[in-house]
Amino acid sequence: MSQKNKHVLTGIICATIGFGIAVVMRKYRGYVFRKLRKLNPNNNANKADILIVNTVHECERVANDILRRCSDYRVLGFDCEWVTKNDKRQPIALMQLAANEDYCALIRLCSMKIVQVRTSSVTSGNCFFSLRGVYEKLLEDASIIKVGVAPSDDAKYLQHDYGFTVRGCLDLRHLTQTRGGFKWHGQTLSRKLSEHQVQYSSQDSLVAVKIFNEIIRPWWQLWGLPKWSKVLQGCQKYIDIKYKSNQNKQRINRIIPQHPNKNATRAYSTRQRPLYDNCLLQAPDGEVLSTCDHNKAQWYVAKNLGQIVETNPLTVRLTFEPSGRAVGEVGKYYTMEKENRCVVCGETKSYIRKNVIPHEYRKYFPSVMKDHMSHDILLLCRNCHLRNNSFDLALRYQLAEECNAPIGSREDAKMFEVPDLKKVRSAARALLSKDVAKIPMERVEELEKIVRSHFDLGEDETISMDMLREANDLIVSEINENYEPHGRRVVSHYIQNGGLMLLEQLWREHFLKSMNPQYLPRLWSVTHNHSRLTQRIEQGRILPEEIRVAGLLQ
Known part of the structure; x- marks a missing residue:
């Protein structure tokens, strides 16, 4: 058999094994998972070292141990x-980390004096982030794959509650392609973990590793040990991508019409045509001013502001002197041809526009900082776009804390409901409904008590129909007079504390660090706007107030 045929046969065998695992997990996932959860004494999971970590000092030792094992x-x-208390999720109480199938640390965050990210006062001595250096290596390293069911959700809550950034999350359902996934049951966490809770809690993370090992075992047979880079490469397209079941996709597709690319909903629809046409605009003397798209070039011609001097590439020479010309590397950036591909992975088949500085902040920037700024619009493929959005959420929470700009709280809402009034309205509507006769008498009395309390009626006083109608029409929402959007608060904070160029640079550095793009346009720079605005100052083309807001006061 030729070497080529051997490779083909090996590929077919691996694909068949992978498909077989997916089918088994899909059909018998409940049975398989129950068996894995009820491991017998001869299995590795019950032999695993299970450590209960209650102090910050123990955390440091355990983190280093896990790093060594990984x-x-x-x-x-x-x-x-x-x-969950009163339908509200409480901060994460327990974090489970399992290295291979024989070591599991149960880190009891609830037993440590950890200052949550959302609080305003932080005591570094008691804060879990005194160990930030150690846990950055462990949790933020995307090459250490964090496996589980819905690990991205856990990572999001961990970021929200304590400020941890977790990268490299892999939902096992991506690999097994099951519809319902595995059934992971929650439990009540007491002050002291019982022996049963210790065993139960540790199994979630230990079993996750075991399932992962079983799925990739054919990969080892193909590549041999220790080809970890091959495994990482094989899983890469699922890393930090939230799993959506087919049932959820069907529900979404009923609400959001499908894009011609059936793998993307409207929120992540890929572009129908290239972003960069790389047409050229010239000054009257023939100097190249910038590249532009085809429509913009034709607009100048249609308005008699320019003439076509070349068709390939389409080149339009302006008939008037522009207000500014390309100067230095800043100007040169806008004259260079741009490639239509993902700046992170190089994908060329489909891509989405990415605003490096999110619109929720940039829309409050002065015009001189946000107009004609293609520098911060890049192309990402769908998977990289999804990954980047999850990292952006972490920075948004960081800015929310730093700038006192809450996200998703009552203070961050334009309108908020008044629970007591909503309760009265619901009671009145129930009493006015045509099915009121079907409501048990005890429940009717409870509803009437709620309405009486609202109108200050005694127990012997009758509730009139006019009262019920009035309660039925109650407005249960109030305008939040203190409302200020998160984005505007952040922008205001930076204007008063160093200028908006610091905020711009923060987002650009975040993009570089979190995504490690390999195909950025040449001359793309974190300090691009600093150089651009400095030129405008020298040319007298910027207002003093714009200089102050940007943070360029000299």
């Missing part, structure tokens, strides 16, 4: 637990 085989079982 030095070669870079997979980590990852899961978090929390409780």
